Amino acid sequence: SQELEQSPQSLIVQEGKNLTINCTSSKTLYGLYWYKQKYGEGLIFLMMLQKGGEEKSHEKITAKLDEKKQQSSLHITASQPSHAGIYLCGADPNAGGTSYGKLTFGQGTILTVHP
Amino acid sequence: GAGVSQSPSNKVTEKGKDVELRCDPISGHTALYWYRQSLGQGLEFLIYFQGNSAPDKSGLPSDRFSAERTGGSVSTLTIQRTQQEDSAVYLCASTPGQGAEKLFFGSGTQLSVL
Numbered sequence: 329s330q331e332l333e334q335s336p337q338s339l340i341v342q343e344g345k346n347l348t349i350n351c352t353s354s355k356t357l358y359g360l361y362w363y364k365q366k367y368g369e370g371l372i373f374l375m376m377l378q379k380g381g382e383e384k385s386h387e388k389i390t391a392k393l394d395e396k397k398q399q400s401s402l403h404i405t406a407s408q409p410s411h412a413g414i415y416l417c418g419a420d421p422n423a424g425g426t427s428y429g430k431l432t433f434g435q436g437t438i439l440t441v442h443p
Numbered sequence: 444g445a446g447v448s449q450s451p452s453n454k455v456t457e458k459g460k461d462v463e464l465r466c467d468p469i470s471g472h473t474a475l476y477w478y479r480q481s482l483g484q485g486l487e488f489l490i491y492f493q494g495n496s497a498p499d500k501s502g503l504p505s506d507r508f509s510a511e512r513t514g515g516s517v518s519t520l521t522i523q524r525t526q527q528e529d530s531a532v533y534l535c536a537s538t539p540g541q542g543a544e545k546l547f548f549g550s551g552t553q554l555s556v557l
Contacts, residue, residue, distance in 0.1 A: 361543050370447065370534060370548030371486075416486060418543065429476050429536060429543045430499060433486040 330355045330421050332434035340440045341407050349402045349437045351417035357397045359420040361431060366413045374402075374415075404439075412441045445469075447549035449535050455555045456525055464520040464552045468537030472547070475518050476538075477502075477510060480551070481531035489533075492518060525556045 331354045341347050351360070359378055363371040375384045377393035377400060384391050388405045404411055418431035448467040456462050468475050477489040479502075488502040492512045503509070507526075512518040522529055532551040539545060 359543065368550060370536070370550050371546075372548075373544055373546060376544040418486075420543070428491065429474060429538050429546045430488050430491055430502075431543050432488075435485040 330419060330432050332417055332419055332432060334415075334417060334434035334437050336437060337435065338438040338440070340442065343408060343441055343443050345407055347404050347407055347439070349415050349439070351400045351402070351434050353398050353419060355398070357393065357400065357419050358422075360393055360397075360400045361418040362391050362400070362402050363416045363418060364413050365416060365436070371416065407439075407441045409441045409443050412439055414438050447535055447537055447547050449533075449549035449552050451552060452550065453553045453555075455557065457557055458527060459524055461521065461523045462525055462554065464522075464533050464554070466518045466520070466535030466537075466549060468516065468518070468535070469539075469547055470516075472537035472539050473515065474538045474540065475512060476536045476546070477518070477520050478534040478536065479531045480534055484531075486534070489520070522554075525554075527556050530554055530556045 333352045335350045361376050362374040365371045375391045380395040380397045382393045390403045393400045414436045416433050416436045418433045421432045450465045475492040478486055480486045490510050491499040494515050495512050507523045510520045532553050534548055534551045536546045536548045
């Protein structure tokens with residue numbers, strides 16, 4: 329079965345600093361999803377990556393999938409307190425993708441941003 | 444409704460009791476998912492509904508866990524004879540069709556088994 333390992337497990341940064349969260353897979357990634365979760369709330373979809381070398385950005389968040397499709401990174405530029413939360417990467421557990429919502433998730437990265 | 448609604452938001456129960464967790468998906472969403480989030484295991488898939496049928500129940504951890512969906516809408520996750528290891532946040536998600544990028548999650552039910 330596919331396993332996703334996220335690093336770091338937790339991260340504390342000062343407002344305005346840049347940061348990167350990594351997600352490494354034991355198998356080829358056919359669909360990699362990044363979600364954000366605030367305490368006591370559900371997950372909010374951020375971005376999906378499918379192609380090797382793909383990069384997507386939304387506001388100050390950029391996600392990349394490496395050429396080998398086994399590692400993804402999430403980069404936040406000029407962090408703000410609103411970026412605080414738990415970031416989770418998720419992947420289709422089946423080769424070729426399932427095209428539905430059954431995902432394998434990493435353990436999550438807890439981000440704290442101090443003002 | 445405007446979003447996925449789950450109830451109760453918190454549930455405390457005694458070991459051995461049965462509990463029912465409810466999920467009200469976004470109107471018109473045909474697919475519904477249950478996930479469990481716990482400290483030791485992270486976020487795990489439990490079961491997937493397409494309409495009222497469950498083509499994938501592979502994540503249910505034991506036969507104490509069951510789920511149903513009626514009218515292509517509301518779903519109930521039932522845990523019988525609860526154990527302490529069942530303590531977790533149970534999250535429900537729905538989607539209008541295929542594609543995990545269209546998953547909308549509820550806020551979850553925090554279950555504590557004493």
